[in-house]
Amino acid sequence: MNIKALWEKAVEFHGHTCPGLAMGVVVSKIVLEELGDRAKRRELVAIVENVSCPVDGIQALLGCTFGKKNLIHKDTGKPVYTFYNRQTKRAIRLSKKQDALYRRPEQPKERQDQIDTILKRGRDLFNVQEVTISLPD
Numbered sequence: 001m002n003i004k005a006l007w008e009k010a011v012e013f014h015g016h017t018c019p020g021l022a023m024g025v026v027v028s029k030i031v032l033e034e035l036g037d038r039a040k041r042r043e044l045v046a047i048v049e050n051v052s053c054p055v056d057g058i059q060a061l062l063g064c065t066f067g068k069k070n071l072i073h074k075d076t077g078k079p080v081y082t083f084y085n086r087q088t089k090r091a092i093r094l095s096k097k098q099d100a101l102y103r104r105p106e107q108p109k110e111r112q113d114q115i116d117t118i119l120k121r122g123r124d125l126f127n128v129q130e131v132t133i134s135l136p137d
């Protein structure tokens with residue numbers, strides 16, 4: 001799926017457009033590229049360190065939900081997202097770069113401009129690192 005199709009699907013789930021959701025779409029796209037599109041079959045587990053708009057993008061696009069118990073909230077309030085593929089045992093940790101766009105929501109830029117810029121910059125906004133984690137099966 002291209003970024004536009006992912007965006008539309010996420011907006012339908014989330015109910016409005018916002019820069020936070022755009023971040024969630026970017027995170028999801030990176031995960032689909034890195035860990036594969038197998039979330040619907042429960043192999044993918046997301047550990048999110050905040051509960052805000054980006055998490056809805058993750059739920060909509062990666063199929064990680066509280067109901068399926070493959071969405072874990074570890075509250076640090078940070079824009080950090082870790083994903084674990086139970087099948088391949090690979091895990092990656094995505095953290096928003098310090099210098100990334102949209103650090104301050106009150107910045108004067110138009111909302112739609114922020115969204116467009118986030119979707120365009122994509123992967124550039126995040127540090128992506130391989131990590132080792134262990135979760136119960």
Ligand SMILES: [Zn+2]
Nearest residue numbers: 018020021053
């Ligand atoms: Zn939102």
